[in-house]
Amino acid sequence: MIRRPVDSGSPDRFYTLIGGRSSTATKGFDLATVITAHGEPLPGMPSEHVRILRMCRRPVAVLELASRLALPVGVLRVLLADLLSAQRITAHAPTTAAELLPPSDMLRKVLRALHNL
Amino acid sequence: MGYRLMSTQGSPLPFQPPRRSGGLRAVARAAPIPLAVTVAAAVACAAAVRRVSGHQDRLLVAAAGGLAAVLLGTVAALAASRRRALRQVRSEAAELREDTARTLALHAEATRQAAAELDAARRSAREAEVRRRAWAETETSLRAALRAQTARAAELEDEAAQLAEATIPLAVERMREGESTGTVLAELPRPAGQVLRKLLDVTVRELGSSERNRAAGMAACASAAARVQALTTTMLADLRELEQRHDESVLDDLLRLDHCAAQTGRLADSVAVLSGSRSGRRWTRPIAMESVLRGAMGRIHAYRRVRLHTTGGAAVAGHAAEGVMHVLAELMDNACNFSPPSEEVHVYVQESHSGVVVTIEDAGHAMPEADLTRAERLVAGDPSEAAADLLPGLSGTRIGLTVVGRLARKHGLRISFRPSSRGGTGVVVLIPPKLVTRAAVEYAPGSYTTPPAVGGRYAGPADTGAGYDGFPEPARPEEIGHAGPADTGPGHGPGSGVRPRTAGPGTTPGDPASPGAGTPVPVPLPRRTRGRGIPDTLSGYDPSPGAPAREVPPGGADAGDRFGAFRDAATGRDRGSADSEGEGGR
Numbered sequence: 001m002i003r004r005p006v007d008s009g010s011p012d013r014f015y016t017l018i019g020g021r022s023s024t025a026t027k028g029f030d031l032a033t034v035i036t037a038h039g040e041p042l043p044g045m046p047s048e049h050v051r052i053l054r055m056c057r058r059p060v061a062v063l064e065l066a067s068r069l070a071l072p073v074g075v076l077r078v079l080l081a082d083l084l085s086a087q088r089i090t091a092h093a094p095t096t097a098a099e100l101l102p103p104s105d106m107l108r109k110v111l112r113a114l115h116n117l
Numbered sequence: 118m119g120y121r122l123m124s125t126q127g128s129p130l131p132f133q134p135p136r137r138s139g140g141l142r143a144v145a146r147a148a149p150i151p152l153a154v155t156v157a158a159a160v161a162c163a164a165a166v167r168r169v170s171g172h173q174d175r176l177l178v179a180a181a182g183g184l185a186a187v188l189l190g191t192v193a194a195l196a197a198s199r200r201r202a203l204r205q206v207r208s209e210a211a212e213l214r215e216d217t218a219r220t221l222a223l224h225a226e227a228t229r230q231a232a233a234e235l236d237a238a239r240r241s242a243r244e245a246e247v248r249r250r251a252w253a254e255t256e257t258s259l260r261a262a263l264r265a266q267t268a269r270a271a272e273l274e275d276e277a278a279q280l281a282e283a284t285i286p287l288a289v290e291r292m293r294e295g296e297s298t299g300t301v302l303a304e305l306p307r308p309a310g311q312v313l314r315k316l317l318d319v320t321v322r323e324l325g326s327s328e329r330n331r332a333a334g335m336a337a338c339a340s341a342a343a344r345v346q347a348l349t350t351t352m353l354a355d356l357r358e359l360e361q362r363h364d365e366s367v368l369d370d371l372l373r374l375d376h377c378a379a380q381t382g383r384l385a386d387s388v389a390v391l392s393g394s395r396s397g398r399r400w401t402r403p404i405a406m407e408s409v410l411r412g413a414m415g416r417i418h419a420y421r422r423v424r425l426h427t428t429g430g431a432a433v434a435g436h437a438a439e440g441v442m443h444v445l446a447e448l449m450d451n452a453c454n455f456s457p458p459s460e461e462v463h464v465y466v467q468e469s470h471s472g473v474v475v476t477i478e479d480a481g482h483a484m485p486e487a488d489l490t491r492a493e494r495l496v497a498g499d500p501s502e503a504a505a506d507l508l509p510g511l512s513g514t515r516i517g518l519t520v521v522g523r524l525a526r527k528h529g530l531r532i533s534f535r536p537s538s539r540g541g542t543g544v545v546v547l548i549p550p551k552l553v554t555r556a557a558v559e560y561a562p563g564s565y566t567t568p569p570a571v572g573g574r575y576a577g578p579a580d581t582g583a584g585y586d587g588f589p590e591p592a593r594p595e596e597i598g599h600a601g602p603a604d605t606g607p608g609h610g611p612g613s614g615v616r617p618r619t620a621g622p623g624t625t626p627g628d629p630a631s632p633g634a635g636t637p638v639p640v641p642l643p644r645r646t647r648g649r650g651i652p653d654t655l656s657g658y659d660p661s662p663g664a665p666a667r668e669v670p671p672g673g674a675d676a677g678d679r680f681g682a683f684r685d686a687a688t689g690r691d692r693g694s695a696d697s698e699g700e701g702g703r
Binding site for chain 2: 010011012013014015016017018019020043044046047070072073074075077
């Protein structure tokens with residue numbers, strides 16, 4: 001008999017991560033919501049929670065988290081809702097581009113200096 | 118007559134008295150004649166007297182005449198009596214003779230009869246003797262025959278015993294080994310008895326045909342199961358991809374389908390195990406205990422009731438992971454089925470020197486002693502039964518524990534049952550150390566803190582959490598504090614210290630070189646898997662943090678992935694260790 005390719009994936013199934021809870025019940029997290037962790041993971045936490053907390057030492061967007069954890073966003077939302085209810089993370093609305101950019105007078109100074117070169 | 122006969126024979130004397138006593142009567146009977154004679158003599162005397170005329174003479178003559186008359190009468194009477202007695206004696210003698218003759222005749226008759234009887238008796242005695250001899254001969258021959266038969270019977274019994282105790286078991290064994298009927302018959306010792314030989318032939322032939330049928334049935338089951346396994350694996354992979362690709366509107370449905378497919382896969386695995394085949398999936402790397410437990414839990418119907426309590430970084434060697442998962446799934450399923458639906462089933466993992474102990478505890482009814490014994494027997498690792506390829510205790514509906522038993526024997530798992538402190542039953546599964554390794558390639562929960570803790574065998578997050586968080590912890594809030602997008606410079610202060618660690622957690626090759634080399638951490642060689650270029654494990658060797666390029670991200674998560682990779686590069690973290698696993702399934 002021809003053996004099929006060996007498995008290199010994970011034996012975890014997504015539904016076991018969320019225990020059958022509906023992903024539609026946790027609409028609180030936008031794809032762009034930024035997640036920040038509070039403190040270190042606790043022993044005995046599920047590994048996904050641990051990974052989320054470690055990744056979110058600095059603010060990370062939900063979409064990025066989902067991508068890096070290779071989790072469907074619906075599943076990730078349930079996990080995040082758990083963490084949020086346990087007050088292990090905080091969720092922020094995404095910062096606008098204006099907030100990220102340096103002050104305009106600074107930019108203007110830079111531009112002037114460039115012209116002077 | 119008899120009396121007289123006897124009396125005459127006995128003594129002749131008693132004959133006299135009747136005659137003497139009868140003298141008077143004879144005299145009386147004979148009286149008339151003598152009386153007449155006397156009277157006549159008297160008359161003659163009187164006449165004579167008258168003629169004699171002298172007185173004296175007359176008187177003398179009268180006296181003499183009278184006397185003579187009396188004498189004459191007496192003589193006459195005596196004679197008469199004598200004659201009569203003689204006649205009587207003669208008649209009696211005749212009678213006696215007659216009696217004697219008759220007696221003699223009787224005697225002769227009796228003698229003849231006696232002789233005849235004697236002859237007859239002799240004849241019958243001879244006949245009896247002849248018969249006796251004949252009987253004796255018959256008895257002797259019968260005894261001989263009986264002895265011969267007994268000996269023969271004993272011989273036959275010996276042969277039958279030999280057949281039953283040695284030959285047929287040997288035949289069964291040889292047939293199980295796959296020998297053909299002819300070969301087995303040729304090499305078996307043949308019994309001498311015709312019937313036994315025939316019996317052996319028939320038995321071996323029947324055995325052969327049933328063995329062939331069994332093997333064919335098993336093969337058919339195995340092949341069908343393998344197809345179902347293949348389909349299920351494909352379906353699970355497709356479902357995972359769909360779950361990734363589609364949005365949440367269908368995610369719940371997909372997850373439900375996923376669950377159904379996983380249960381189907383477990384059933385197919387069970388059939389495969391029972392039919393002597395192998396589990397459906399093979400893993401090429403150690404699977405973390407948490408994933409093993411989740412994989413097991415995902416295959417049972419009531420997975421929502423299972424609570425996992427897992428700490429530590431232990432992992433199960435890839436070749437055994439599927440078997441262990443299957444065993445745990447069956448045991449969890451049992452625990453769920455035999456406890457009230459409202460109760461949770463708790464699964465605990467402990468690491469010890471003798472391996473990893475997984476305890477599954479339910480809060481159902483405690484199993485009766487007999488059931489516990491039966492369950493223990495089913496799951497006991499009896500090598501003889503395993504060698505004989507038997508399915509002990511397999512019943513139509515309860516295949517779970519038989520499957521568990523088989524897998525336990527195959528992988529050397531030790532399984533025991535005991536009453537649970539939660540009220541139900543606790544099942545303890547000991548995974549032997551040879552199957553246990555560290556979850557090196559897997560995203561170990563404690564991977565970021567592992568390097569300092571590597572000296573300890575139990576350097577899981579449970580242990581490191583308290584021991585080491587104090588060390589890196591102060592740096593981290595700081596790190597987060599100025600971890601802006603442009604923050605590369607200062608971040609690398611601690612980052613440079615962190616860097617050696619980053620290679621460590623993601624890959625095993627880093628570990629043995631570290632102080633933890635003494636620990637029994639197996640070093641899986643980088644493996645090339647089908648359909649993939651460079652194995653993920655190689656990423657650990659890559660000194661460049663810009664490694665993400667090696668990963669070929671499949672499908673939808675592409676943009677975010679690259680974005681994340683940029684950040685990783687900025688913070689010097691090897692994301693491959695974290696991410697590659699989840700995506701590898703496709």
